[in-house]
Amino acid sequence: MTQKSQEIIQTYNGNLTFDIIEEILQSSKGKLDQMDLELVIKKRVYTILVECLENTYKHNVYITNKHKHSQVELVLEQKNGNLIVSVSNYVNKENLGAITQKIDKVNSLDLSGLNQLYRASISKARISEKGGAGLGIIEIARNSRQKINYKIIRENGSAIHFNLQVNIAIKAQSNC
């Protein structure tokens, strides 16, 4: 099968619920299965989708604004030899520093460093009130094997419209 250089695989705009996440995941699984990809790549993309969507579901700030921007925007696309997961949502301004610190930390590590961080973190992990173990960003980085990109789209009072972009090379790499 010849793949196009750019192709949108999955998009979603709106608020998230557990059931909506399930629908997005099932739909994405079906679409990834139609592509000529190794199983390990499909599962890495699936892992990244799960962690991105669950993080967003747990930490999204729901705001209303006059422009009626969608609360959560997800795009999964294929571009230039990568599968790209992009998620935009609103986060509390006061939490922004902690989020970007976590991403900067994982971005500073190679795969071996990420594995060490994961082992140290899972041993002392505690499940938060929101049901997270604090391992999601590490898992995203380990499955991406590339740097995680993020940007602030705009500020809206105490909320920040935040975008996370994760790339996965279509060809599996055992180390990088």
Added chain:
Amino acid sequence: MIPLIIKETIATPKIVFDVANNDFELKGCSRPEDVRNFYIPIIDWLKELKENIDNKIRAKFTPENPMVFKFKFDYFNSSSAKFILDILVLINEVHNSDINVRIDWYYDENDDDMKEVGEELSEVVDFAFEYIILKRSSAFS
């Protein structure tokens, strides 16, 4: 002990913990909506097992016929991983109570990542697993 049996759903794994039949299995996908509510009964069951270990149970699980825990996950999310580690720690504690225990970690022949996750958890919990390859297609939906 009363067996613990939880049916598989699209987001939660099948769980069977049955001492009488030496049937201990975790199978499927794990990303529960409420991870704590799903895993705490499993953790509690294992704690109860540990507290109720006696010579009768020790005699049942011989080196030739150990208590075999089969981990057959297709996928688990990061918060499930924390509870899976807790389960493995408790299984190790059961083993340290003079029970013969084996952990079988199943993975798809096309999914080396799942094997690596098993090796990683094995190292963290300091318990050697057996690795069993499942022959499947490359589809996962």
